[in-house]
Amino acid sequence: MTDxxxxxxxxxxxxxxxxxxSVYDRGDAVCVIGAGSSGLAAVKxxxxxxxxxxxxxRETGVGGGWDVxxxxxxxxxxxxxxxxxxxTQFPDFPMPDSYPDYPDHRRxxxxxxxxxxxxxxxxxxxxxxxxxxxxxTDGHRWEITVRGTGGGPSRTLRxxxxxxxxxxxxxxYRPEYPGQETFTGEVxxxxxYSDPAQLRGKRVLVIGGxxxxxxxxxxxAQQAGTAWHSTxxxxxxxxxxxxxRPADQLDDLTRALRLPLWARRLxxxxxxxxxxxxxxxxxxxxxxxxxxxxxxxxxxxxxxxxGHGDVIPKPSIAxxxxxxxxxxxxxxxxxxxxxxxxxxxxxxxxxAPEHLGGDExxxxxxxxLLNPKRPTLSVAGLIDPDSGxxxxxxxxxxxxxxxxxxxxxxxxxxxxLLRRAERDLDRRYLQTRMAATARHRFDVxxxxxLAALGQALxxxxxxx
Amino acid sequence: xxxxVTARVAPTRVWRRWEWARPVRPTTRQVLRAAPxxxxxxxxxxxxxxxxxxxxAAALQPWLGAAAEAGHLAAxxxxxxxxxxVRPGPRFAVTRREWVHDVVQEAVALPRRAxxxxxxxxxxxxxxxxxxxxxxxxxxxxxxxxxxxxxxxxGALLNRPRLxxxxxxxxDPRLPSVSPPLLFASAxxxxxxxxxxxxxxxxAQSEWLSAAGGALPDPAPILAWLGTALPAVPAGA
Numbered sequence: 164m165t166d167x168x169x170x171x172x173x174x175x176x177x178x179x180x181x182x183x184x185s186v187y188d189r190g191d192a193v194c195v196i197g198a199g200s201s202g203l204a205a206v207k208x209x210x211x212x213x214x215x216x217x218x219x220x221r222e223t224g225v226g227g228g229w230d231v232x233x234x235x236x237x238x239x240x241x242x243x244x245x246x247x248x249x250x251t252q253f254p255d256f257p258m259p260d261s262y263p264d265y266p267d268h269r270r271x272x273x274x275x276x277x278x279x280x281x282x283x284x285x286x287x288x289x290x291x292x293x294x295x296x297x298x299x300t301d302g303h304r305w306e307i308t309v310r311g312t313g314g315g316p317s318r319t320l321r322x323x324x325x326x327x328x329x330x331x332x333x334x335x336y337r338p339e340y341p342g343q344e345t346f347t348g349e350v351x352x353x354x355x356y357s358d359p360a361q362l363r364g365k366r367v368l369v370i371g372g373x374x375x376x377x378x379x380x381x382x383x384a385q386q387a388g389t390a391w392h393s394t395x396x397x398x399x400x401x402x403x404x405x406x407x408r409p410a411d412q413l414d415d416l417t418r419a420l421r422l423p424l425w426a427r428r429l430x431x432x433x434x435x436x437x438x439x440x441x442x443x444x445x446x447x448x449x450x451x452x453x454x455x456x457x458x459x460x461x462x463x464x465x466x467x468x469x470g471h472g473d474v475i476p477k478p479s480i481a482x483x484x485x486x487x488x489x490x491x492x493x494x495x496x497x498x499x500x501x502x503x504x505x506x507x508x509x510x511x512x513x514x515a516p517e518h519l520g521g522d523e524x525x526x527x528x529x530x531x532l533l534n535p536k537r538p539t540l541s542v543a544g545l546i547d548p549d550s551g552x553x554x555x556x557x558x559x560x561x562x563x564x565x566x567x568x569x570x571x572x573x574x575x576x577x578x579x580l581l582r583r584a585e586r587d588l589d590r591r592y593l594q595t596r597m598a599a600t601a602r603h604r605f606d607v608x609x610x611x612x613l614a615a616l617g618q619a620l621x622x623x624x625x626x627x
Numbered sequence: 628x629x630x631x632v633t634a635r636v637a638p639t640r641v642w643r644r645w646e647w648a649r650p651v652r653p654t655t656r657q658v659l660r661a662a663p664x665x666x667x668x669x670x671x672x673x674x675x676x677x678x679x680x681x682x683x684a685a686a687l688q689p690w691l692g693a694a695a696e697a698g699h700l701a702a703x704x705x706x707x708x709x710x711x712x713v714r715p716g717p718r719f720a721v722t723r724r725e726w727v728h729d730v731v732q733e734a735v736a737l738p739r740r741a742x743x744x745x746x747x748x749x750x751x752x753x754x755x756x757x758x759x760x761x762x763x764x765x766x767x768x769x770x771x772x773x774x775x776x777x778x779x780x781x782g783a784l785l786n787r788p789r790l791x792x793x794x795x796x797x798x799d800p801r802l803p804s805v806s807p808p809l810l811f812a813s814a815x816x817x818x819x820x821x822x823x824x825x826x827x828x829x830x831a832q833s834e835w836l837s838a839a840g841g842a843l844p845d846p847a848p849i850l851a852w853l854g855t856a857l858p859a860v861p862a863g864a
Contacts, residue, residue: 419649
């Protein structure tokens with residue numbers, strides 16, 4: 164199945180589609196939207212639970228955003244994982260021992276391709292096919308309208324359930340600053356940044372203190388003529404290695420030893436102070452939030468380049484003029500290129516927001532994956548964990564598959580889970596109260612989140 | 628016997644704290660491979676060596692040949708400390724977690740979803756690895772460390788005390804909730820009763836193999852069972 168044109172026409176049972184077109188009823192099959200990391204996990208786990216699966220993917224290969232060649236990819240050369248291998252891998256398909264602690268995006272893509280081949284997932288994916296519309300029909304079934312990315316006629320199919328796995332890191336978010344339209348220099352979002360050569364020799368301003376902002380600031384320090392880095396507030400810059408091991412493994416060691424949060428905070432502050440030192444020494448502002456109240460920004464190199472004077476730290480932007488950028492502390496800069504590393508927002512073009520229980524920016528979902536009023540629609544991968552993503556998404560998709568199976572085999576148990584979902588709709592799964600900005604809306608702490616997922620899974624498999 | 632709901636299903640363990648905090652150290656493993664002469668649809672097989680196999684995976688060479696002849700891509704692994712696989716750090720401190728890691732690493736290195744076949748302590752490791760890797764099928768031959776037969780031999784216990792303690796006192800592996808076809812096989816004439824009990828407990832099937840005095844049993848019945856237990860790879864599925 165390599166194109167969207169071969170669907171078995173014999174399945175067409177009811178010719179009464181919404182626009183008079185024929186609707187192909189796929190029976191109990193499940194539709195998965197997207198063949199990135201979350202989509203692949205969904206296909207695999209649904210197959211393992213006995214479902215027929217059709218997965219639709221815009222691109223011509225698996226891997227979604229991890230494929231630097233994909234047109235919506237947020238990747239750039241030199242991107243490495245910020246969480247180490249044990250957190251990033253799928254729990255049932257570990258990364259090979261030959262991989263480094265922090266694999267780069269090419270290795271991750273190769274890993275996802277191997278995952279797809281090992282479990283034979285490609286034959287369930289319709290490549291080069293995008294989903295145009297997802298419409299609810301009676302009895303919790305869904306009508307999906309798909310179309311080849313290269314054009315051509317659209318077709319509508321009816322599925323028993325839908326798993327949306329279209330990713331949430333492809334629709335750039337760009338804040339507006341006064342005077343920005345008059346600025347004559349080049350302005351790009353980090354989504355359009357793919358190669359450090361784009362920065363070579365230029366005067367570059369990087370906006371944003373998240374993981375990609377710090378990565379690009381480091382690239383600018385190495386490549387650009389002059390580099391400025393503007394951040395709104397101080398961050399706890401965690402090095403990739405602490406005490407000779409990946410920092411996230413060290414953090415999880417303190418959790419495995421069941422140290423209380425205050426002790427972990429104390430240890431973390433002390434360790435950062437002893438290694439990186441005081442942020443003010445490097446011209447950075449002091450973090451106003453306590454450790455672990457926002458996801459860590461993991462960079463070993465930014466402090467190094469600040470110390471070498473290769474990056475000039477700057478506060479928030481006050482305004483743009485035709486050729487200068489003014490900062491809130493009164494200083495200014497004259498960049499040729501401004502890179503907005505200001506993150507992404509989720510976007511579901513094909514789905515009415517009310518199906519997700521809120522609006523597009525603020526879906527209201529149990530465990531960030533399920534609207535209890537629409538139990539056959541789920542979203543995989545709409546999370547921003549404090550560790551790797553794939554492991555959590557694996558269990559999300561196992562839960563989706565088990566819930567769909569339970570709806571057939573033991574509806575009482577599925578109903579009980581949906582009642583629990585109603586109750587816990589607004590629960591967040593964080594280790595502590597988090598900074599309440601839009602960036603952190605999908606944050607989950609992996610321990611709490613997995614505990615909740617595990618509970619939900621157990622409620623479906625109890626006394627089989 | 629398959630299909631009865633006698634199997635005890637283990638709850639899904641999503642929290643793997645020690646896996647995150649102290650991942651198993653990588654090592655280079657001894658893996659022997661055999662490929663069938665023509666490409667087939669049969670899933671690959673990973674054989675796991677027993678603690679008593681001289682030379683680890685090398686002792687399973689006849690099985691590799693037989694599996695390749697039956698059309699399976701076959702590999703045999705020596706878990707660390709056995710055969711030519713080196714354990715970083717002292718050999719006597721090897722743990723079950725490390726052995727399971729070694730088996731799962733080699734299973735995912737195969738091109739497609741694999742069948743796990745273990746003998747002796749290898750069978751014990753396979754039983755635990757089923758929680759970590761969704762195998763296509765599993766065959767446990769003369770398992771050691773499962774209820775009914777725990778003792779691998781006093782020498783093996785003294786050589787690897789941590790592993791031995793887990794073998795004797797560790798928790799029983801229970802089936803994962805989505806469990807693959809499972810076969811218990813024995814070449815040991817006196818163990819029929821214990822093995823049948825195990826097969827009932829895990830709602831698996833059992834099979835008697837012929838072997839002369841501790842030699843490597845003939846794998847033909849196992850390969851025949853795999854042919855019947857695994858659904859023929861349907862076109863397009």
